[in-house]
Amino acid sequence: ETGVTQTPRHLVMGMTNKKSLKCEQHLGHNAMYWYKQSAKKPLELMFVYSLEERVENNSVPSRFSPECPNSSHLFLHLHTLQPEDSALYLCASSQATLGSNEKLFFGSGTQLSVL
Amino acid sequence: AQSVTQLDSHVSVSEGTPVLLRCNYSSSYSPSLFWYVQHPNKGLQLLLKYTSAATLVKGINGFEAEFKKSETSFHLTKPSAHMSDAAEYFCVVSDRPGTYKYIFGTGTRLKVLA
Numbered sequence: 001e002t003g004v005t006q007t008p009r010h011l012v013m014g015m016t017n018k019k020s021l022k023c024e025q026h027l028g029h030n031a032m033y034w035y036k037q038s039a040k041k042p043l044e045l046m047f048v049y050s051l052e053e054r055v056e057n058n059s060v061p062s063r064f065s066p067e068c069p070n071s072s073h074l075f076l077h078l079h080t081l082q083p084e085d086s087a088l089y090l091c092a093s094s095q096a097t098l099g100s101n102e103k104l105f106f107g108s109g110t111q112l113s114v115l
Numbered sequence: 116a117q118s119v120t121q122l123d124s125h126v127s128v129s130e131g132t133p134v135l136l137r138c139n140y141s142s143s144y145s146p147s148l149f150w151y152v153q154h155p156n157k158g159l160q161l162l163l164k165y166t167s168a169a170t171l172v173k174g175i176n177g178f179e180a181e182f183k184k185s186e187t188s189f190h191l192t193k194p195s196a197h198m199s200d201a202a203e204y205f206c207v208v209s210d211r212p213g214t215y216k217y218i219f220g221t222g223t224r225l226k227v228l229a
Contacts, residue, residue, distance in 0.1 A: 004158070031215060043205070043219040056215055090158055094215075100166065101147050101209035101217065106158035 003027040006091050006107035013081065014115050021076040021110045023091030031096040032074040033104065034066060037088040049074060050096055081114045088112070117142045119208045121220035129228045134178075134193040136223045138206030141187060147209040148189045149217075150180055154202045162204075165189060176200070201227045 003026045013019050025032060034046040048056035049068040063085075065077040074091055088111050092104040122137040140146060147166050151159040163174025170182045180191045189206060203222045210216035 006158075033215070040221070042221050045216065048215040050215065092159075096213065096215060098213045100212045101215070103149060103161050103164055104151075104159070104217065106151075106160070108156070108158045111156075 004091060004093055004105050004107035006089075006110055008110060009108065010111045010113075012113045012115065013078070015081060015083075017081075018077070018079040020078065021089055021091075021112075023074040023076075023107055025072055025074075025091075025093040025105070027093055027095075027105060029093035029095045029105070030071060031094050032068060032071075033092040033094075034074065034076050035090040035092060037090055037109070043090070046076075078112075081112075083114050086112055086114045117144075117146070117208050117210050117216075117218045119206050119218050119220040121204075121206050121223050123223050124221065125224050125226065127226040127228060128196045130198055131195050134191070134196045134200065134225065136191040136204050136206075136225065138189045138191065138220060139187055140189060140206070140208045142208055144211055147212075148180075148182065149207040149209070150174065150178070150189075150191050151205045151207060152202045153205065153222075159205060162191070196225075196227045198227050198229065201225055 005024045007022045031050045036044045046060045047066040067075040088109045090109045091107040094102045118141045120139045150162040153159045163172045165172045165182045173179045178193045203224050206220040208218045
């Protein structure tokens with residue numbers, strides 16, 4: 001148990017569906033991240049929130065929409081996805097400081113399949 | 116720009132023999148370097164972190180890594196492999212402090228043979 005909880009663990013959706021991924025951290029961290037993990041590719045940073053403000057948006061298609069209502073919760077809203085969006089979506093948190101990049105704590109991920 | 120290269124995509128060792136997973140990095144700054152492990156159907160777990168306090172870093176589960184600036188390397192080692200070490204390992208270099216960017220390697224899958 002890392003202190004970062006993701007739901008659901010698995011999700012199958014059609015290309016016209018709308019769904020949301022949820023992440024909750026119990027560590028008191030001030031930064032939260034969404035990463036995409038595809039087979040044979042490095043982890044791709046999608047979004048970063050620091051103190052509930054988006055500080056990084058890595059050229060992610062608009063069919064992915066993040067939301068951070070407070071420092072403990074992070075959502076990823078999905079709509080009209082493509083089959084190539086099938087991947088493991090990982091949430092992470094850290095206690096970010098100006099002086100260093102601290103270690104990331106990861107959730108177990110949501111395995112997404114788009115049909 | 117920062118980058119990280121994991122030199123082997125797959126490594127196989129026999130149980131009880133040493134493990135060596137290789138990582139080279141490129142960084143314009145004094146880097147923070149990490150090793151993470153990912154077991155099947157799990158998220159990534161931190162093994163160890165280098166932050167310039169000591170070049171030899173000890174982590175969890177008997178793993179350690181040595182920072183060699185002259186070789187721009189940060190190889191992960193363990194004296195004796197256990198079956199439970201079979202997993203995927205990621206070397207990570209951080210970008211400038213406070214930028215929230217971590218550069219991940221493509222991973223090395225470790226197989227441990229009985």
